[in-house]
Amino acid sequence: MNISTTRKDFPILKRRINGKPIVYLDSSATSLKPQYVIDAMTKYYTTYTANVFRGIYTMSEEATAAYENARKRIAKFINAPSEKEIVFTKNTSESLNLLAYTLLPSRITKGDSVVTTIMEHHSNFVPWQQLVTKYGGTLRVWNIQKDGTLNIHDLKKLVDRKTKIVTFTAVSNVLGTITPISEIVKAVKRINPDCLVIADAAQAVPHIPVDVVAWGADAITFSGHKMLGPSGIGVLWMKEALLDILPPFLYGGDMIREVHVKDTLFNDLPHKFEAGTPFIEGAIGLGAAVEYLQKIGMDQVRRHEKEITSYAMKRLLSIPGVTMYGPKNPEIRGGVIAFRLEGVHPHDVAQILDEDNICIRVGYHCAMPLHEFLGVGATCRASFYIYTTKEDIDALVLGIKKVQKMFK
Amino acid sequence: MDIYRELILDHYKHPHNFGHLSKPTATHTLFNSACGDKITMEIQVDKKDIVTDIQFSGEGCAISQASASMLTDLVKGKTKKEILKLTSADIFSLLNTELSVSRVKCAVLPLEVLQKAVTSTV
Numbered sequence: 207m208n209i210s211t212t213r214k215d216f217p218i219l220k221r222r223i224n225g226k227p228i229v230y231l232d233s234s235a236t237s238l239k240p241q242y243v244i245d246a247m248t249k250y251y252t253t254y255t256a257n258v259f260r261g262i263y264t265m266s267e268e269a270t271a272a273y274e275n276a277r278k279r280i281a282k283f284i285n286a287p288s289e290k291e292i293v294f295t296k297n298t299s300e301s302l303n304l305l306a307y308t309l310l311p312s313r314i315t316k317g318d319s320v321v322t323t324i325m326e327h328h329s330n331f332v333p334w335q336q337l338v339t340k341y342g343g344t345l346r347v348w349n350i351q352k353d354g355t356l357n358i359h360d361l362k363k364l365v366d367r368k369t370k371i372v373t374f375t376a377v378s379n380v381l382g383t384i385t386p387i388s389e390i391v392k393a394v395k396r397i398n399p400d401c402l403v404i405a406d407a408a409q410a411v412p413h414i415p416v417d418v419v420a421w422g423a424d425a426i427t428f429s430g431h432k433m434l435g436p437s438g439i440g441v442l443w444m445k446e447a448l449l450d451i452l453p454p455f456l457y458g459g460d461m462i463r464e465v466h467v468k469d470t471l472f473n474d475l476p477h478k479f480e481a482g483t484p485f486i487e488g489a490i491g492l493g494a495a496v497e498y499l500q501k502i503g504m505d506q507v508r509r510h511e512k513e514i515t516s517y518a519m520k521r522l523l524s525i526p527g528v529t530m531y532g533p534k535n536p537e538i539r540g541g542v543i544a545f546r547l548e549g550v551h552p553h554d555v556a557q558i559l560d561e562d563n564i565c566i567r568v569g570y571h572c573a574m575p576l577h578e579f580l581g582v583g584a585t586c587r588a589s590f591y592i593y594t595t596k597e598d599i600d601a602l603v604l605g606i607k608k609v610q611k612m613f614k
Numbered sequence: 615m616d617i618y619r620e621l622i623l624d625h626y627k628h629p630h631n632f633g634h635l636s637k638p639t640a641t642h643t644l645f646n647s648a649c650g651d652k653i654t655m656e657i658q659v660d661k662k663d664i665v666t667d668i669q670f671s672g673e674g675c676a677i678s679q680a681s682a683s684m685l686t687d688l689v690k691g692k693t694k695k696e697i698l699k700l701t702s703a704d705i706f707s708l709l710n711t712e713l714s715v716s717r718v719k720c721a722v723l724p725l726e727v728l729q730k731a732v733t734s735t736v
């Protein structure tokens with residue numbers, strides 16, 4: 207991967223604010239978009255705007271083909287056995303809500319449990335917290351160890367014959383922890399073969415090679431906007447046999463086969479889960495993003511981010527007063543670094559960095575339970591992607607020193 | 615940078631009325647989950663509805679801490695009614711600094727907490 211050619215693909219990196227370039231270190235929140243994706247979406251607007259599955263005319267057929275090709279490409283990208291297993295949603299949050307709302311009513315009765323972890327994004331925590339108890343079950347929380355990793359042996363205590371679902375993040379959006387998915391799946395299924403395993407892959411699919419067959423999980427979720435695609439399109443992947451018996455989440459057009467006054471026959475997979483006109487250009491944009499990532503190669507993406515992360519950890523460690531969270535070993539860590547500066551509130555750090563267009567995120571990063579568990583208030587978070595350079599990290603380090611000087 | 619004028623940094627580093635009351639009449643805590651501020655206000659109210667003592671605690675950015683510090687100075691000796699009349703404009707004039715949209719929330723959080731505490735005493 208050639209970083210300077212890659213950067214040329216992102217038109218936003220040409221922007222100057224107050225004459226200064228942008229140091230974008232918030233890719234965990236959302237990624238920048240390459241021209242390739244923008245062009246794919248523009249093409250839909252300028253040459254074949256039409257609804258899908260409806261018109262018997264050229265443009266509609268083109269739109270349908272482009273929409274379905276995107277689905278096929280995404281299926282291949284995560285090694286899904288069939289494109290019928292790719293359901294387009296709005297984002298990871300909607301994918302996880304779809305699972306919680308459709309899985310729990312028939313699966314949870316009094317005495318049952320669902321397991322999630324303390325380091326989840328709220329979108330993989332709140333739906334379960336709210337709905338599991340509604341059906342009389344309990345939510346069990348898997349805590350992390352001091353180093354920010356999960357201990358597989360804890361599953362013996364957390365999972366039993368009445369545990370219906372274990373759900374966890376594939377990569378933490380705060381600690382960067384890469385969880386050993388296939389090991390967790392095996393451990394869970396050994397205790398209870400009927401327990402479903404869900405991986406929130408919002409921070410995994412954009413950054414590391416993902417193979418759902420090798421992972422062995424029953425469902426995974428991710429968002430287009432974090433992987434060079436547009437916001438408003440997300441994915442739920444689920445094993446066909448499971449998806450098939452799941453009731454629909456939303457009712458409406460496109461998700462039906464026959465409608466009579468007294469009853470309705472639902473459409474085949476995956477359309478049963480895509481009620482209404484979908485975000486057609488969003489899916490097409492995500493398909494283009496996947497194509498772009500495939501051209502670079504996910505091994506290269508991961509290699510680049512590992513290098514940047516190691517460099518960033520080393521540089522940040524050299525600044526007195528900086529505390530970092532999460533695993534120290536770059537092998538089990540994605541391109542995310544949460545940190546705190548002694549004596550300065552994260553919000554002030556971000557504000558001063560913004561003077562030099564250094565974009566970081568501060569707050570709880572939609573992971574309040576984790577911050578409470580760590581016993582810290584808000585944190586600063588720098589996160590990386592294929593366009594992040596060592597110069598970006600140097601700028602961050604310089605910015606932090608400026609903050610420290612100001613608050614001395 | 616304008617926003618961090620000397621007085622604000624002073625209040626941040628050496629906040630006034632920071633700590634706890636031994637027997638507060640009312641206590642209230644609020645979070646600003648977007649940026650991670652947490653502010654608790656403890657007030658002592660006498661029979662005439664006057665706030666005779668006040669302490670704040672919690673974690674927040676320079677803006678929210680300075681705002682809390684200045685606000686607690688301002689309201690000591692004021693009646694509940696007077697406190698409930700305060701608005702964000704009063705906070706802005708206390709801080710007297712340029713606030714971007716995302717910082718307005720930080721600035722007014724202490725007032726919000728204080729007014730909730732005051733309301734809870736009736």
Ligand SMILES: Cc1ncc(COP(=O)(O)O)c(C=O)c1O
Binds near residue numbers: 298375406572
């Ligand atoms: C690990 C993780 N899960 C879920 C989400 C939610 O994604 P979205 O906001 O696209 O629904 C995010 C992103 O913020 C995330 O990082």
